[in-house]
Amino acid sequence: MRGGCTTTQLGSLPSLISRDGTITFKGTQRTTGLIYSKGDMTFNGSGCHNGTIIVGGNLTFNGSADVDLGYLYCNPTPAPAQQVSDYVIVTAWQE
Numbered sequence: 001m002r003g004g005c006t007t008t009q010l011g012s013l014p015s016l017i018s019r020d021g022t023i024t025f026k027g028t029q030r031t032t033g034l035i036y037s038k039g040d041m042t043f044n045g046s047g048c049h050n051g052t053i054i055v056g057g058n059l060t061f062n063g064s065a066d067v068d069l070g071y072l073y074c075n076p077t078p079a080p081a082q083q084v085s086d087y088v089i090v091t092a093w094q095e
Helices: none
Strands: 004-010 016-020 023-025 030-038 042-046 047-055 059-062 065-068
Touching: 023 030, 030 042, 042 047
Parallel strands: 004 030, 016 030, 023 042, 030 047, 042 059, 047 065
Antiparallel strands: none
């Protein structure tokens, strides 16, 4: 993510997930909630994070990041069952 960006947790869902890759923030960012990266996570520049960070690799801060690693409730639950007919919904893509 480059430039000024704001990522906010919606309800009990994570704010940002990288299932197979890495996450890099460049510039000024504001994030709130759970951020998960299977690989490395890098914060470059200035910014603020309030919440939980889970990283499978290295966590790197370059610049002047303001990080408050306090706990914010995050318990993702599946959406209620709905009957779907006559169309397909793509929910994930993998090469």
